[in-house]
Amino acid sequence: LLPIIWKDENNTLTILDQSLLPFQKVYVDLKDVDSTALAIKNMQVRGAPAIGITAGYGMVLALTSNKNVKTLDEAIRELTRAKAILDSARPTAVNLVWATSRMLTLAKNAVENGNAKTINELIDLMKVEAKRIFDEEYDAEIQMGLYGLEKLNDSDTVLTQCNAGGLATGTGLGTALSPVKLAKALGMNVSVIAPETRPWLQGSRLTVYELMEEGIKVTLITDTAVGLVMYRGMVNSVMVGADRILRDGHVFNKIGTYKEAVIAHELGIPFYALAPTSSFDLKSNVNEIKIEERDPNEVRTIRGIPIAPENVNVYNPVFDVTPPKYIAGIITEKGIIYPPFHENIKRIVER
Amino acid sequence: LLPIIWKDENNTLTILDQSLLPFQKVYVDLKDVDSTALAIKNMQVRGAPAIGITAGYGMVLALTSNKNVKTLDEAIRELTRAKAILDSARPTAVNLVWATSRMLTLAKNAVENGNAKTINELIDLMKVEAKRIFDEEYDAEIQMGLYGLEKLNDSDTVLTQCNAGGLATGTGLGTALSPVKLAKALGMNVSVIAPETRPWLQGSRLTVYELMEEGIKVTLITDTAVGLVMYRGMVNSVMVGADRILRDGHVFNKIGTYKEAVIAHELGIPFYALAPTSSFDLKSNVNEIKIEERDPNEVRTIRGIPIAPENVNVYNPVFDVTPPKYIAGIITEKGIIYPPFHENIKRIVER
Structure with a gap:
């Protein structure tokens, strides 16, 4: 699964159009800023890390x-x-501003420090940085996957929610699905139960x-069947992503x-x-977070x-909040955080 | 709201086709056994009492x-x-077997006792019995509604599931929705949160x-939002129907x-x-009940x-089972049954 591909030879970003999946598998070539912005706006690419x-x-x-x-000054202006x-x-995607700021800062520094003396040198440095954003995400997912593997046994079935996979992250691997994918790659017999996740499915x-x-056994259920599959012993563990995790362990x-929790x-x-440690919000209290409708x-x-x-x-909230008491562990690229979360999160995230 | 109408003049059962609601309001005429069975199978009529x-x-x-x-013997065979x-x-609808058994028993007794000496006399007795099933259901729902009113306060919001209303029961009143409807009729300000209830919605x-x-305030949510509305204090009580209740209080x-429970x-x-006491199954153990897929x-x-x-x-189970420990009370036409259910159910159901 390759949702985002950079082609160096013709300077083209090719993305798998998520708005058409699973009905059509269409790759879209992006060659300039306007078409890239449009692809983000139209949710042809979605998921916080993938947008970044x-x-x-x-x-x-x-x-x-x-x-x-023609000039480096013009380049910075552009x-x-x-x-x-x-x-x-x-406008609400934090990773978007984070990534563009990081790229602009790199460019400005390269020009000021004299590391880029021509436009082509600047482009080369920026390509390296863009690939680094990808690689950092991918490395973090591999680490999460390896830590998550500790929680998987052969023949396990994992219940998930939404898509916290490689489409959402852009790497093809994913966060919540990373352990299952590594397990499969290691020859373990694992399977996933996927609730459809209304309203966006x-x-x-x-x-x-x-x-x-990827050839991993998956069973689709309605959101109503989430309880029964657990009650009947069909689920060995639940693995989900996270949009935001507070310092006391509340998971949005x-x-x-x-x-499910x-x-x-x-x-x-x-x-x-x-979730990667970049998803932790060590400042906010649970009641300060507004739930988007x-x-x-x-x-x-x-x-x-x-x-x-x-x-x-209709009441149509996008997120809910899971209190720490229901969470057995938070799996990050820096390790697994166990309760008591109000002690352990800060220690591991700031490691 | 009149979901089931028997027309004596042409021996026709007319049902409001629930599979087309709310987009089309279509009444379907049933004139024989096969079309009736098909309407049940295709869920044009659904809900345990309505099926009964x-x-x-x-x-x-x-x-x-x-x-x-031609003969009474042939009639019993038919x-x-x-x-x-x-x-x-x-196969899972206990009211279905209950109603057909009741009708068959009545017919056999009528023939044996000599109460029906002709086919037409037998038909007349059976029509009375079928109407009695309807009337008993309606009376039971009024009683359930009155008992349920004890559990409602002004300005309460009730979370329900599926449709345990007058469409499901065939009377137009309902089981789980009966207290809310009586409250509304008494001028109380009550409202309902309705999860969409996939797969059948x-x-x-x-x-x-x-x-x-019926002019009762209702808010639609996805099945995924059931937890959040309770977590946020938007729900005062949960009221649902039941397809089958075991003697120890397990609710299917x-x-x-x-x-939700x-x-x-x-x-x-x-x-x-x-649920009416006709929905109780005092014989089976929880593991004996097959969950229809x-x-x-x-x-x-x-x-x-x-x-x-x-x-x-896909795994597509129709029912799930709620253990007695999660249930505050079972509201029947004979009164509210409280824990310990293994003592109180038998006593009240057989009253």
């Missing part, structure tokens, strides 16, 4: 696609303009697609995660959240088809 | 539609055959439709019920199952639109 990687290469495209840039265009494509559309592509993740805890099934029509319809009376009142 | 009422009249149709039946056809339409299609029709109900219990929110395409598609790779492996 794409935006990093988008900054490279700002120079490779523009033959009018990159500043490109950053503004990319940043506005998904990332489970049925993306997780199922991704695992089938895709809506539906909380119910409570039931797993009740039945003695270990529940793990997997999205368009009611995401609930009233599915893929454009109505499933309810059109004017029905 | 329909099956009761289905037994009447076995005789009214069959002009080849009814025995009809019972087998109807019973196999939904009885929540978004039926419960929302039914409550909006629509897939997704179990997760576990989370409600965890958060101290009372969880009530509402339905067509994987119900999960792979929504209203005919694909939402997953077409060959994905």
